[in-house]
Amino acid sequence: MNAFRTELNIYNMRSFLLNFLALYYGATIFIVLHMMVLLKPFKFKYIVLILYILFSIAVFLGRFWGNHFPLNISAWLARIGYIWMGLLVYMLIWSLICLFLNQINIAPTSERHRLYFFILEIGLCLTILIFGYINAHNVKIVRHKIETEKDINLVIAQISDNHLGFMNSEYRFSRIVDRLISISPDILLITGDFLENEHNYAVIKEIGSSLRRLNPRLGIFGITGNHEYISGIENSIKYMENLGIQMLLDSSVIFQEVPLRIIGREDSSRSRWTTDANKTLEELLLSDDNTDNLFTILMTHQVKNHKEYENKSIDLVISGHTHFGQYFPFNIVTKRIFDIAYGLEKWGDTNMYVTSGTGLWGPPIRIGTRSEIVVFETVGNAFMRVSTEPHIPTACVR
Numbered sequence: 344m345n346a347f348r349t350e351l352n353i354y355n356m357r358s359f360l361l362n363f364l365a366l367y368y369g370a371t372i373f374i375v376l377h378m379m380v381l382l383k384p385f386k387f388k389y390i391v392l393i394l395y396i397l398f399s400i401a402v403f404l405g406r407f408w409g410n411h412f413p414l415n416i417s418a419w420l421a422r423i424g425y426i427w428m429g430l431l432v433y434m435l436i437w438s439l440i441c442l443f444l445n446q447i448n449i450a451p452t453s454e455r456h457r458l459y460f461f462i463l464e465i466g467l468c469l470t471i472l473i474f475g476y477i478n479a480h481n482v483k484i485v486r487h488k489i490e491t492e493k494d495i496n497l498v499i500a501q502i503s504d505n506h507l508g509f510m511n512s513e514y515r516f517s518r519i520v521d522r523l524i525s526i527s528p529d530i531l532l533i534t535g536d537f538l539e540n541e542h543n544y545a546v547i548k549e550i551g552s553s554l555r556r557l558n559p560r561l562g563i564f565g566i567t568g569n570h571e572y573i574s575g576i577e578n579s580i581k582y583m584e585n586l587g588i589q590m591l592l593d594s595s596v597i598f599q600e601v602p603l604r605i606i607g608r609e610d611s612s613r614s615r616w617t618t619d620a621n622k623t624l625e626e627l628l629l630s631d632d633n634t635d636n637l638f639t640i641l642m643t644h645q646v647k648n649h650k651e652y653e654n655k656s657i658d659l660v661i662s663g664h665t666h667f668g669q670y671f672p673f674n675i676v677t678k679r680i681f682d683i684a685y686g687l688e689k690w691g692d693t694n695m696y697v698t699s700g701t702g703l704w705g706p707p708i709r710i711g712t713r714s715e716i717v718v719f720e721t722v723g724n725a726f727m728r729v730s731t732e733p734h735i736p737t738a739c740v741r
Contacts, residue, residue, distance in 0.1 A: 367428075370435045371399045377438040381461050384454045398427035405509070406540070414544055421509045421541075422707075429475065429670065429706025433468045436672075475670055475708025482519055482701060482714045484526065487687050489694055490722045491658055495601060495638045500528035500559075501717040503644075503663030504700030506570065507550040508539030511702045517553035519701060522716055530561035530603075534663045534698070535568025535610060535644030537583055542574045546582065554586045561598060564589050564605055568644040568664065569612040576616065591642065593622040595631055602636050606657075608643040624651060638721060646697070649682050654691035659719065667699035670710040685712070 375395055382388035402424020405417045412420070441460075444450045451460045500523055505511055523531065538545055545551065557563065565588040571579035580590055589596070591607020598604075606628070609621050622630075627641075639657050645664035646652075652660045667685035668674030677684040687696045696719075699712045 367431075368399070370431055371395065374431065374434050374438050377441060378461070381441070381451075381457055384457065398423065399431075400424075402428060414547065418509045418541075418544060425510060425706050426472070429708045430468055430472055432670070432672075432706075433471050434464065437464050437468060471710065472708060475706075475710045479703055479707055479709035479714055480515065482522060482716060484522060484718060485715045486718045486720065487696070488720050488722050489659055491638055491724075493602065493636060493638045493658070493723050495603060495721050495723040497529045497561075497601065497603065497638075497719075497721045498526070499640070499719040499721070500526055500531045501534060501661050501696075501698060501719070502531070502701040503534040503698045504536040504568070504666060504704065505533075505551075505702035506536055506539040506704050507545050507702070508541040509544060510705070510707055511539065511550070513548055513550040513553065515702075516551060519716065520553045520557055523557050526716070526718055528559050528718065530559050530605075531557065531563040532605070532640070532642055532661060533563070533565035533583075533588060534642050534661055535566050536570045536663065536700075536702075536704075537565060537568070537588075538574055538579050539570055539704070540574045542578050542582065551582075551586050554588070561601070561603075562589055563587055564591055564596065564607065564642070566591055566607040566642045566644060567610045567613070569610050572610065572612050572616040576613075593627065595627065597631060597634075597637065599637075602638060604631060604634055604637040604639045606639065606641045608641065610644045611647070624655065628655060628657075638723070646681075646683070646695075649688075649690060649695050652690070652693055652695065654693065657693050659694045659696065661696045661698070661717075661719075663698050663700050665697055665699070666704060667697075667712040669700075669703065669712055670706065670708050674711045 375392060378391060378395070379388055382391065401420045404412070405420030405422075405424055410417075441450060441464075451457045502519065502523070505516065505519075507513075507516060537551070554563070565583055567576065567579070567590070571583075580592075584590060591605065593607070593609045595604055595606040608624075608627065611621065613619065613621055634656075638659075640659045640661065641652065641657050643660065643662050646660070646662045649660070665677050665681055665684050668677040674684075681697070683695055683697045685697050685699050687694065689695070696717065698717050699715055701714055701716060703709070703714070
């Protein structure tokens with residue numbers, strides 16, 4: 344059974360990679376053809392062609408053949424490739440605009456106009472990329488008040504999709520931790536994809552180690568995302584636990600006197616990587632007794648159907664995964680794919696929140712979205728602060 348599942352995972356990964364390569368290099372070839380036509384009178388077009396080809400293969404050299412290079416070189420190859428990947432999207436849009444202009448006979452024809460048009464294309468795309476980079480690294484604090492009839496008054500922080508690795512360094516993460524310290528939450532919840540695929544790089548560079556500076560009185564809790572499984576689930580969990588993150592793996596933790604219950608769901612990709620089945624929502628909800636008075640938070644990395652959680656005695660469902668598309672036009676695409684692509688909605692008696700993520704995947708840019716730390720302030724029927732002494736969970740179901 345394990346051997347069959349391993350072969351299935353390899354097949355799925357190969358199918359995904361082949362589809363991705365078809366789209367990626369299809370777009371690259373289209374852009375190259377556009378460039379060769381635009382720069383037809385100029386000899387330096389061959390230099391541009393070579394640069395385009397080198398940039399397009401950089402990410403694969405860094406990510407898939409990285410074992411053949413020193414780790415730092417692999418990291419820089421991946422970074423160059425991901426930057427190109429972001430640039431590729433907007434160059435493709437520009438190329439399509441040029442194709443349309445050519446069809447209506449207003450495309451540049453003279454050598455000078457062709458050169459100006461090429462410079463304008465590169466300049467505009469680079470400007471978008473620079474703006475996206477600055478925007479992506481300007482992490483916003485987003486606050487929401489959650490009203491409840493339960494006797495609870497807490498400050499709850501959520502981070503998600505940090506993807507610590509080549510593109511999300513310890514320096515960047517330490518700045519996020521600084522923001523968390525300034526918030527001084529009662530508890531920190533991490534909703535998956537804390538690590539990126541290059542686990543060895545995170546270990547060597549000690550990426551995430553600054554999290555040890557944060558000491559919320561109720562602790563730090565995390566769940567798995569799909570990238571924890573891609574990078575190796577056992578090593579990922581061990582690394583996160585060494586940082587002080589208490590992992591909730593289809594399990595829950597209860598603070599009776601707060602009163603608070605947190606449920607952590609295993610990522611749905613688990614079934615593709617292991618022979619173990621995820622617990623059902625009903626099994627998780629019934630695993631604890633006397634929970635009617637508890638404010639219940641459910642953490643899950645990705646939600647395919649929020650209807651599943653509606654009116655199930657869950658006060659707040661928090662998740663990530665979508666990145667809200669991260670950059671235009673993919674934020675439009677995610678709205679079509681997910682029932683909640685981003686933001687806070689209330690379905691029945693359940694508050695649902697999908698974050699756009701604190702970190703980044705792939706291109707280090709955000710256009711039309713933002714990197715965020717989410718802060719939930721519960722407004723209960725008793726406005727009192729419980730003891731500031733460090734608290735040990737009264738129950739933990741494993």
